Amino acid sequence: MxxxxxxxxxxxxxxxxxxxxxxxxxxxxxxxxxxxxxxxxxxxxxxxxxxxxxxxxxxxxxxxxxxxxxxxxxxxxxxxxxxxxxxSSLQVACARLKISELDVVPITVHGRRMDPEAIASELSRNKSVFLLTDDSTDLEGVCRLLEERGLARSVLALTDLGYPQERIERGSTASPPQAPGLSCVLIGPL
CATH class of the missing domain: 3.40.1010.10 (Tetrapyrrole methylase, N-terminal domain)
Structure with missing residues (x-):
């Protein structure tokens, strides 16, 4: 195969x-x-x-x-x-945002249970976290948890990467952008 x-x-x-x-x-x-x-x-x-x-x-x-x-x-x-x-979406996202892939930790929550502790741990090490999300991802809940822990960061939602309708929406953990369907979300010191 x-x-x-x-x-x-x-x-x-x-x-x-x-x-x-x-x-x-x-x-x-x-x-x-x-x-x-x-x-x-x-x-x-x-x-x-x-x-x-x-x-x-x-x-x-x-x-x-x-x-x-x-x-x-x-x-x-x-x-x-x-x-x-x-x-990959990680490669394209980093290229669009001019961020080194070495500073980013990928975590997939697409079709999986999200582990907010893993996200908080990476952010506390000054890494950015790249999330592959879907409709069941509770981005607002994760952002609330990060705010409560003093881990306020920028949040970017990247949708339809590689297509003409590609969009990058900027927000923060205090006010996260919408990340509809299969999206990529970057959280970090951006």
Missing amino acids: IIVGVGIGPGMMTQEAEEAIGRARLIYGSKRSIDLAREYIDPDCIVREIEDYKRLSSLPEEAVVLSTGDPMLSGLGYLPGRVIPGI
Whole structure:
């Protein structure tokens, strides 16, 4: 199996990823990842939208699995097989904001339970925290906790990175911006 990062938006796929997709005979991916890769998929390739993420590890050995962004940042890199990296939301966010990735700690809360203690711990070490969020993320609650602990910081919500409608909204822990759907949130001394 090959897990291929298709980047976070149009034009953000590596040449290695494009070539692997072009050689594939069987591809699995989310609707979004298939849309991002469509121009590189051979017309004779069988393409299936992923319906059950829990069954991915049992896919055939020849399958190519598309992962949005980079498979190793909250993606499908945990699956068995070779991984081809993609351009991640963390990379793009840091580039847009001109922040070194070395100063940022990524924490995913997309599809997971948020650990406010981990966020507070990193901020107390003067790191910035990069959160991959979803609709269930209680950003306001985390920001309240940080304020109560004397960890007032800037908060940026980055939505639709890599797409024409990309937005970066600025706020603070006292007044956090909205982070709808699948967003990235950067909290720190920005």
